[in-house]
Amino acid sequence: MVIYVVTTGGTIEKVYSEKTGEVTNLDNKIDRYLKLLRLPDSDVKIVPLMNIDSLKMTDSDRAAIVESVKKLLPEKAPILITHGTDTMVETGLYLQRALRKLEVPIVMTGAMAPLGFEGSDALQNLTESLIALRIIAPGIYVVSHNQVFPISNVRKDKTLGRFVRIT
Amino acid sequence: MVIYVVTTGGTIEKVYSEKTGEVTNLDNKIDRYLKLLRLPDSDVKIVPLMNIDSLKMTDSDRAAIVESVKKLLPEKAPILITHGTDTMVETGLYLQRALRKLEVPIVMTGAMAPLGFEGSDALQNLTESLIALRIIAPGIYVVSHNQVFPISNVRKDKTLGRFVRIT
Amino acid sequence: MVIYVVTTGGTIEKVYSEKTGEVTNLDNKIDRYLKLLRLPDSDVKIVPLMNIDSLKMTDSDRAAIVESVKKLLPEKAPILITHGTDTMVETGLYLQRALRKLEVPIVMTGAMAPLGFEGSDALQNLTESLIALRIIAPGIYVVSHNQVFPISNVRKDKTLGRFVRIT
Amino acid sequence: MVIYVVTTGGTIEKVYSEKTGEVTNLDNKIDRYLKLLRLPDSDVKIVPLMNIDSLKMTDSDRAAIVESVKKLLPEKAPILITHGTDTMVETGLYLQRALRKLEVPIVMTGAMAPLGFEGSDALQNLTESLIALRIIAPGIYVVSHNQVFPISNVRKDKTLGRFVRIT
DSSP, rough: EEEEEEEESGGGGGGEEETTOOOEESSOHHHHHHHTSOOTTTTEEEEEEEEOOGOOOOHHHHHHHHHHHHHGGGGOOOOEEEEOOOHHHHHHHHHHOOOOOOOOEEEEESSSSOTTTTTSSSSHHHHHHHHHHHOOSSEEEEETEEEEEEEGGEEETTTTTTTEEOO | EEEEEHHHSGGGGGGEEETOOOOOOOSSHHHHHTTTTTOTEEEHHHHEEEOOOGGOHHHHHHHHHHHHHHHHGGGOOOOEEEETTTTTTHHHHHHHHOOOOOOOOOEEEEEEEEBTTTTHHHHHHHHHHHHHHHTSEEEEEEEEEEEEEGGEEEETTTTTTTEEEOO | EEEEEEEEEHHHHHHHHTTTTTOOSSOOOOHHHTTTSSOOTTTTEEEEEEEOOOOGGHHHHHHHHHHHHHGGGGOOOOOOEEOOOTTTTHHHHHHHHOOSSSSEEEEEEEEESOOOOOOSSSSHHHHHHHHTTTTTEEEEEEEEOOOOOEGGGGGETTTEEEEEEEE | OOOEOOOOOOOGGGOTTHHHHHHHOOOOHHHHHHSSOTTTTTTEEEEOOOOOOOEGOOOHHHHHHHHHHHGGGGOOOOEEEEEOOOTHHHHHHHHHOOOOOOOOOEEEEEOSSTTTTTTOOOHHHHHHHHHHHHSSOSSEEETTTTTTEEEEGEEEEEETTEEEEEE
């Protein structure tokens, strides 16, 4: 089955720059890491939309994400959106307001540490998201750290460094 | 929430012996690899039951797995069984005959290459299984390579080196 | 044999902070990575002296390195100094002026990317330095990227992102 | 500078076969792992000679290694020979008898666990050997686990799982 992965940047896709010593959104790397997974029954199509820190994401960027998702929805394939964790829920709620009567699940995920960094949660979150997309009902979710949160019931806890359930 | 992990051996848990040059079920290693995952909301309890190649698994071993699972079922916590892939479906069907009216999901997983070996699918399968357990309906499943198979609809394809759906 | 490892920080020992998204010298990590190497005949003693970016290193810091090395020299054991690459040569030349008639080799090394980051050269440089210390003549050297440079014949090429020989 | 790497098999280059569950010398993998190292000043040329368990190595195989080395010697470039550890010393002594007045160092190395297996010493040994080749005097050596042994002063200790010095 087809799975779309819309990439928008965030920590999950940051790289270490040897020139500056900084960790920034320079190049796409999701595709490189998806190759580490065995996905024999999944035709993963990556849609690189933007590559920015989610703290810098504007409503115009969020509108672009909505447009991108709307174009994909007629395919009736599940959609994964990779996104910075800081404003992931904000974008998710924005999507929820813009999209009605979803026929597929949309999962948002990201990471506390970039793909390929020691102790990173990034590949775990990608792995979890891809299988959650095959099981869960239509709707918008955050998937991370072995948890699945409906978008209306989640916020990031910056102190704990993870998502928590709210009611 | 509590998640039980009943380990029975199989390739997923094999280790390379520097003395013999063979890959065998010598020591438990699932616990070491689960530490690489972030599971803040999951209280994973490992139950090391046996550590054998599933081609050597007898009906007496399968009865021991059933007994172990039956003891855990009153806890109403989901159960992951790690198992060799060669007879995983056989054991799963054996469990299905022995267990009625499940109130929790039971997921079976394993690997084509041991945990920690280059290119291994083992950590992917563990990660997928742990999140599938939190989403899927009660029943017995095989989870592997981004797929979830009800136990009545799966067999191992030795040529492809993976599980496939049957009807 | 005893090998001393005096750690001063630099990129090699930087960690990614999930709180700030920055890569900084927060904790020591050389010891954790040395455990990945098999060193049956080497008694490695780590001396954590400071943990700073070498661009911030002052002459007072360099004097502290000299003092630390002078205290170790009577042991007649080779010494590895881990150090940021930007001012490694400056510190090496400072050591050369301060230390006369060396009876052991002193190797300086560092990295372009921190230990444990994807594609890092850090463990390679540590591995190379530890064996170079067992072979080379007394003197002060930079060891990195499969090269051994006497301290008087090396500079960092920032564009190439590595050390090069000068005459 | 040019460095030749003559590969003959051994544990260092073994792969795990998902079909058989065995660890055997099926494909070359040294080249893949050398790409993980930064070798800006080294032109490494791999010469894949054979790919066998060193316990199965015959004198005819050893003669082939001698022939291969003899062809390379006029290049006056250092030579690394990767080899199973069980008969590495035997082959090294065979080379010593066949080759006179060496003008370059010849280093033999191997591993107790294959490249890419958890806890493997293989990449460490390759890294050490490549830098040792740039420093040591002409002669034949075994390099492993942060030690450099002249071929006349080394044997494998099967109980310890490593090479030890003999006099």
